[in-house]
Amino acid sequence: MLGWARPYQRRLLAGDVSAGVIVAMMMVPQAMAYAMVAGLPPVVGLYASIVPPLLYALFGTSMTQSVGPMAIISLMTASSLAPLAVPGSALYGVLAAQLALMSGGLLLLCAVARVGFLANFFSRPVMSGFTLGSALLIAWGQLAALLGTGAPHALPIVPMVSSFAGLSVHPASAAFGILSALALLWARRSLASLLRRAGLAPGAASIGARLAPMLVVVVASAVVALAPGLAAGVATIGAVPAGLPTLNLATASSYWSALLQPALLIGFMIFLISMSSAQALAQAGGRAGDEPAPAPVKPAANLELLGLGVANIGSALSGGLPVTGSMSRGAVNHAAGANTPLASIISAALLALALVAPTGYLALVPMPTLAATIIVAVLGMLELETLRTALRYDRSDALALAGTAGGVLVAGVEAGVVIGVLLSMGTLIWRASRPHIAVLGRIAGSEHFRNVERYPGGTAPSVLLLRVDAFLFFGNIDAVSARIDDELAARPGLRHLVLVLSAVNAIDTSALFGLADINRQLAARGVLLHLAEVKGPVMDRLKAVKLLESISGNVYLSTANAWDALTKA
Numbered sequence: 256m257l258g259w260a261r262p263y264q265r266r267l268l269a270g271d272v273s274a275g276v277i278v279a280m281m282m283v284p285q286a287m288a289y290a291m292v293a294g295l296p297p298v299v300g301l302y303a304s305i306v307p308p309l310l311y312a313l314f315g316t317s318m319t320q321s322v323g324p325m326a327i328i329s330l331m332t333a334s335s336l337a338p339l340a341v342p343g344s345a346l347y348g349v350l351a352a353q354l355a356l357m358s359g360g361l362l363l364l365c366a367v368a369r370v371g372f373l374a375n376f377f378s379r380p381v382m383s384g385f386t387l388g389s390a391l392l393i394a395w396g397q398l399a400a401l402l403g404t405g406a407p408h409a410l411p412i413v414p415m416v417s418s419f420a421g422l423s424v425h426p427a428s429a430a431f432g433i434l435s436a437l438a439l440l441w442a443r444r445s446l447a448s449l450l451r452r453a454g455l456a457p458g459a460a461s462i463g464a465r466l467a468p469m470l471v472v473v474v475a476s477a478v479v480a481l482a483p484g485l486a487a488g489v490a491t492i493g494a495v496p497a498g499l500p501t502l503n504l505a506t507a508s509s510y511w512s513a514l515l516q517p518a519l520l521i522g523f524m525i526f527l528i529s530m531s532s533a534q535a536l537a538q539a540g541g542r543a544g545d546e547p548a549p550a551p552v553k554p555a556a557n558l559e560l561l562g563l564g565v566a567n568i569g570s571a572l573s574g575g576l577p578v579t580g581s582m583s584r585g586a587v588n589h590a591a592g593a594n595t596p597l598a599s600i601i602s603a604a605l606l607a608l609a610l611v612a613p614t615g616y617l618a619l620v621p622m623p624t625l626a627a628t629i630i631v632a633v634l635g636m637l638e639l640e641t642l643r644t645a646l647r648y649d650r651s652d653a654l655a656l657a658g659t660a661g662g663v664l665v666a667g668v669e670a671g672v673v674i675g676v677l678l679s680m681g682t683l684i685w686r687a688s689r690p691h692i693a694v695l696g697r698i699a700g701s702e703h704f705r706n707v708e709r710y711p712g713g714t715a716p717s718v719l720l721l722r723v724d725a726f727l728f729f730g731n732i733d734a735v736s737a738r739i740d741d742e743l744a745a746r747p748g749l750r751h752l753v754l755v756l757s758a759v760n761a762i763d764t765s766a767l768f769g770l771a772d773i774n775r776q777l778a779a780r781g782v783l784l785h786l787a788e789v790k791g792p793v794m795d796r797l798k799a800v801k802l803l804e805s806i807s808g809n810v811y812l813s814t815a816n817a818w819d820a821l822t823k824a
Contacts, residue, residue: 259318260595260597263597267595269592270592271595271597271598274587274589274592274602275597275598275601275604276601276602277462277587278591279606280466281466281584282321282323282606283472284468284471284472284620284625285300285324285468285584286301286303286324286606287300287301287492287617287620288468288626288628288629289324289326289629290324290576291400291622291625291626292330292393292397293329293333294336295347296343296348296492297492298495298610299575300323301606301610302570303323303324303355303570303573304324304575304602305573305603305610306566306570307323308599309569309600310568311562311599312596313562313565314562315563315566316533316558316562317532317533317596318537318593318595319588320529320580321585321587321588321602322529322562322563322580322581323578324575324578325528325578326390326629326632326636327385327389327524328521328524328577329576330392330668331521331524331668332351332354332521332576332577334517334667335517339514351575351576352574352576353510353514353571354521354576355571355577355578356571356572357518358518359522359563359565359570359571360564361519361522362522362526365522365526366557366560370560371526371530371556371557377523377676378655379641380642380645380655381675381678381679384657385660385675386636386638387636387637387642387660388660388671389671390633390637391660394629394630394633394634397626397629398630400622400623401428401623401626403424403425404425425488427485428489428490428621428622428623429623431478431623431624432623432624432626435627436627436631439468439471439627439628440631442467443464443631443635446464446467447461447464450463458590462590468628471628472620472628475624476619476621476624479491479619479621480619486621489621489622490621490623491619491620492617492618492619492625495615497611497612520673522567523672524579525578526559526563528579529563529579530556530580533580563579563580651682651686654678655678658678659671662675687725687728687730688731689734690734690735691723691724692722692724692734693706693708694721695721696710696711696712697713697815697818698712698713699711699713704815715822716746717748717750718750718751718818719742719746719752720814720818721739722755722757722758723735723756725759726761727761727769727770728761728763728765728766729766731766732765732770735773736772736773736776739752739777743780743782750782752808753787753811753817753818753821754784755787755814756787756789756790757788757790759793760790760793761792762796762797767797767800774805774806774807777807778807783807784806785808785817785821786808786809787812787816788812788813
């Protein structure tokens with residue numbers, strides 16, 4: 256906190272105050288809605304929006320990150336707790352807090368171990384597929400509440416479809432839900448442009464459109480209060496206790512082992528989502544007001560682990576659920592003028608005041624309207640540009656995206672996370688095991704050597720230049736050996752093979768022995784093995800073993816030197 260609070264300037268205060276007020280208004284319906292996704296009473300979402308941002312402001316590194324409930328993490332929470340307790344029960348609430356405590360503790364351990372780099376193993380296509388599948392699953396699970404047929408679900412698609420069999424739609428609830436959804440969709444598409452035409456600045460108009468859920472909730476609650484006949488039979492939130500609760504986690508002591516795996520997965524996703532959001536916000540440019548933003552602060556991965564870990568522990572101790580940084584709230588926070596985490600502190604303080612004051616007005620909020628806000632919000636997460644780009648650029652990434660989304664929909668969110676990680680690693684290993692290997696030829700009139708399949712380069716029947724465009728390790732050395740065998744079979748007059756290692760950054764022990772085997776096999780066929788353009792770090796390690804002494808040929812500083820020496824010999 257001292258990094259931003261000590262040099263704080265008065266000129267930043269107006270932006271932080273305005274952003275704090277706007278985000279607080281946005282979080283009231285959003286936090287309650289995401290608590291519903293998690294299978295918890297809506298007020299729990301408000302609990303999780305007060306202490307966590309305060310603690311993140313102390314330890315986090317992002318200046319405009321907004322920490323609190325988030326749709327995907329709420330869905331993972333529901334999926335993890337559903338087999339252990341009845342959603343909405345007292346035990347379920349305790350387990351949600353315990354899950355936040357364990358996730359936070361694991362994040363703190365990761366911060367101490369400095370393993371923030373692990374976020375790099377979840378590729379963007381896989382993350383997009385996970386988001387796509389989760390958004391569809393959340394939207395589908397809220398249909399029951401939207402139509403008044405029952406409680407929200409967190410089940411995979413197949414069992415959830417069967418759960419709708421025999422259910423009848425409640426007309427009044429369906430009217431509230433569908434009309435709320437239509438109003439929100441219209442606001443998403445048209446309200447900002449309407450506000451701009453009315454004279455608002457583009458940034459202010461965008462913020463106004465994002466506050467549409469708050470307006471819809473207020474209008475729906477007013478209808479329930481003023482026209483009870485129209486809302487007959489429509490489920491509402493019900494009584495909301497004022498103030499923050501106390502919590503005794505000892506009642507859930509027997510569930511620690513059952514929650515360990517979900518806590519690991521949720522902790523991983525908390526960090527991944529929040530880090531992505533923090534990085535995007537650090538690179539963001541313009542905002543609503545005229546005041547220029549301070550220079551962006553690049554988030555530090557290991558410090559983010561610390562901030563998120565403490566925030567989740569705070570959520571657990573205040574009766575909340577697992578929390579993370581939200582890109583949508585962070586974008587509003589930034590656009591509304593936030594300069595420092597003081598904006599999040601102001602939002603948290605306003606939400607705390609809302610709970611300390613009489614909370615009877617919250618009891619009137621219709622559940623179908625909250626379901627509509629969830630559905631519209633998560634459908635806004637459906638981003639297909641990554642899939643379209645992957646289909647054109649790399650089909651393996653497109654397959655990983657589709658596989659992750661399908662895993663979430665069919666097998667559930669926990670399985671989807673595991674599938675996503677496996678596909679990320681599998682794609683990386685698959686590519687590394689099939690290195691690009693090019694036959695090089697000399698460009699006429701120069702000392703440049705290029706792939707003969709792309710450039711008209713000169714070659715010699717007795718000399719073969721092969722460039723390996725990958726690091727050499729146990730997974731691809733056999734592919735290199737197989738390519739050499741194919742080239743030898745096509746060139747019976749070959750006498751010299753030059754491996755150009757300009758793109759090889761490392762050679763592991765298995766590949767070292769593989770090169771020794773290649774050297775012996777070539778020698779048995781009367782072909783000399785040469786190396787060219789070996790990088791310094793690779794050369795240093797090769798000098799520590801006997802490979803350079805045992806190869807049948809020489810080591811050349813450049814490909815041109817090897818060409819000149821071998822073609823003139």
